[in-house]
Amino acid sequence: MFDPSVHVKYFIRCLGLLPSRYESEDSNRLALTYFCICALDLLNALNQLPEKETIIDWIYTQLVEESDHCGFRGSDIYRDCGSYDVANLAATGFALQILVSLGDDLERLDKDKVSRFVDLCQRPNGSFSPIVGFGEDDLRYCMLAMMIKRLLRVDPTDSSKLIEYIHSTLAFDGGLSMNEGAESHAGLTYCGLSALKLAGKLEPRDWVSTIDFLVHRQVQFNIHNEPELQNDYADPDDFGGFNGRENKYADTCYAFWCVAALELLNESKLVDRDAMIRFLLSQTLSRITGGFTKTNSPDEIPDPFHSFLGIAVLGIVNQEKTIANVDVAVVLRKNRL
């Protein structure tokens, strides 16, 4: 059912040439690279990657040095943009994840300056923005900020405001959201919990309603809720998969966000793993080309993001012995740090 070699080939292919429709993703190139390299690491296939040193050197060329701080740019698209060539929190997180996966010791970095960059991105309300002084704050950047500090092995500075912010995004149904009053969302829930975990402030017994929210993301249709199939967003084939919000379709990435979030709370055993695996392997896995699609819609093709998270969640539940286990707080192969 699951042939790792097909997926290894898929990620190697994505690390090679990407068609021009990926132009719109250019600014996320470090993200794409991280998805592929970490997936290969989980598939025990990093040895098939030629020229690791060349990749490491290239990553360092994306470093943006300022007088008092430094971090990585998203891609070459920002180079030579003068004052608009700035470090980005997401790019910095992905760069560090790639470097650590490839076994780099990060000694070329001035860790204090990177840490200073993270601090400069923090807002008065405790949240983090993607670049210094501009952009929308949300839980994704909170997770990235704490993850960067962990990879640098520096202490998460005073996290009391951050913790306050994360709690403010808790919605009435137990999920976390974009900001106070917004709709609960499984991906953002993962990010908030992971940020807390990395800050050393995650106490599972405080998050029971969040466990309820996450466990209810697993989709089930049977005779006891049959009328729900009237929902425009219902698909009986989603059985076993996870959605990100109430009354939405199942999507490969939410299997990861939900199970990883539950794993942070030591409760990933509460979901039906077999049903989830059946959904992933029968509905979103691309047997011929390798990788995973987002949903089971026939017009989709696999992309590196959903492919990586599909592999990673199978690694968490340790279904396929050919996939390594995952450190769910930093989303790297376990023991990479």
Next chain:
Amino acid sequence: MYDYSDVMVDEPLRPSPVCQILYTDEFKELISIAKGLMQKDEHSERALALTERVIKKVAAHYTIWSYRFNIVQDLEGFDLQKELDWCAQIALNNPKNYQIWHYRSLIIELILKRKGTIPLENEYSILKQMLDQDSKNYHVWSYRRWLVEKFDLFRTDSELSYTEEMLAADVRNNSAWNHRFYVLLGNKKGLPDNLLNKELEFVQDKIRLAPTNPSSWNYIKGIYFKLGMDISNLEPLATTYTDLKAIYSLFAFELLAEISVKQHKSEKAVELYTLLQDMDGIRKRYWQWKIDQLA
């Protein structure tokens, strides 16, 4: 069209050893111009036009937005209301471009800072057009939430009736439920009795319409939780939907179990959770966990 030949930079996109995108010449030219203009931080009509082309191509370009923002602030005689119209056009034609909503909020803040006015009907109009396209667009609803906060639209007829309209069209629209919750309770700790009773009736009507819909059950529990009310009061509602020979809902069983736990009726709670293990098999381990928690 503008002439950019004086600013284009050489080799705008260097080859990389991984994830090399096969750039079209058109894309290379676009980035070459963008880099030249950004390097000079040129604030001009032609630069403004160029940012639009980049935004349409690479919405996630994280400094093109601040560049555009700096240009519109600086251009002499530039009408910021026109920038709001521009945002609407971009949003409608590129529904996946979510950065536009944060940018729109920055423009609104700027107009207010300059003592201008914001006609809310324009905001309602673009929001309606967007949500007609995709009634669960997360970023559009987030923007609407921001608007409620910014202009203190809590408990206004416009917001309440809009969510009613959306829920009449689709009672399972969780985004609409969530927005309604925020409009009613986002800035207050309490709800006057008349409003509370009306709201409880509203949601119970919706439960009657679709008893198996999770959103409405979450909503009513959310109100009880937020207002610190005793969920035991929901027992009659829950028992209405726990008749296995007639109409029933898994969420009613779940609520009844929670009420039993609250009332220290462990035996009854175990009975209900055991039933849920059978009926909601995918969460078998979870319901067992709930039983284990009782001990």
